[in-house]
Amino acid sequence: MKRLLLLLMLWVPVAFSTNGPVAARVNGEEISEFRLERYFAEYLEDQGRAVASIRNPKAYKQLRQAALEALIDKELLWQEALKRGVVISDATVRSQVELTRQAIGGAEVFARKLQDAGFDEASFTEYTRRELAAQEVFADLTKGPGPDEQTVRAFFEEHRAEMGRPEEIQVRHILIKVAQGADAATVEAARLRLKEIHAQIPRGEDFARVATARSEDASASQGGDLGYFPRGRMMPEFEAAAFALQPGQISEPVRTPVGWHLIYLQNHQEASDVTQEQGLETVRVYLARQQKAQARRDVLAQLRSRNRIERIDDD
Structure with missing residues (x-):
């Protein structure tokens, strides 16, 4: 829930508007240049950067394209949620909207942010429903059993010396x-x-x-x-x-x-060795994160390969 709240806050400025030039289409659904521009600023902010700080045109283009790819992935996940019939209850959506309202700073700040981003409360509520559905389907697609114990123990034995604390x-x-x-x-x-x-x-x-x-x-x-x-x-x-x-x-x-x-x-x-119990747990968490990250990459690659994506933006 905390991760979702962060994502919602970062993605607030991505209004649904498709008026004007189009940056990409996903199975015919448009991602507007307006949407990309608003998201790009938030994408950079998430990395601790600002548009004005990017002086290299090549770096600017690469970052902008990365932001577009992120929006394409979001659209793919939403469309996959629709195909799978994922339904988010009204109560869940209202609860998430209220969490976002409080996290942003209360009713007045929230209303101002929505207006700046081109939302009203109704459209933001629907936007939240979409994001929750996309996150649910992504979580379902990337579910896995975690690393097996044999792999965990083998990794631990190979790296045990590196895990201790030196003098x-x-x-x-x-x-x-x-x-x-x-x-x-x-x-x-x-x-x-x-x-x-x-x-x-x-x-x-x-x-x-x-x-x-x-x-x-x-x-x-x-x-x-x-x-x-x-x-x-x-x-x-x-x-x-x-x-x-x-x-x-x-x-x-x-x-x-x-x-x-x-x-x-x-x-x-003094130098100290990691205990087997501590070491195995550390390795288990590390390998699970690596496995999850790879699963996310694989899922998105599969979605891209079996859906029709047109990238029109060439700025």
Whole structure:
């Protein structure tokens, strides 16, 4: 129901109007350019984009065509629902319209949205009935038994090592930069600056506060926090010193190609293997989602292949 509510909200601006130029026909039923244009804006918004942000004509055309294909699929599913005699009760439709009204922001906002989209309440109610019917038939067509246990166990055994959590540490650091090729005096001067900073911290100064004030790394604004990372992620000298610390310890100055570091180990998480029960359930859910996604692709491909589709839009 939540997914359906989201889809209804995204598809509100797709009015039934077929006046004007036609973008496509599905078994003779028209999808107007008006309908495509209104849906295209919502299609992009769902992807976090806006029409004005697409400057590449080729990318614009590809996205617009993808939106048209989505509308064609919607029409195919509605027509399939009609063929199968899918009936959505008036009570179910009224309930869904009310859910949409409340989700959009109440009666006044809802009425304004309908008007902007070219709907009145009666046409939107019928539109909702169509969408519910299309979703019902799609769910029925993509039903499956889920992955069999033998496949789940085989996948788990193959990928078990990848599913465990590696040893990770969380560190903060303070960096005094040293340019590549700097002379020995410059290198030593940077080390002494860092030693001076190090001496301040045991006197009660907080490492994060000192890092914010004195570090020359981009992480200074986060108090030097580098987050959690496993072995193999950082520069070798930095990593060796960091993993040698105990939580709460601060390293001596550590030299790397970018300069001198003080490293504070905040947390240390040991490696852990996933239990068989956890791993099998994770795999079961993952494979079920993959299976469902493939079923959806297959169903839509079959519907396209056995119905008459004319794509007229060539913008």
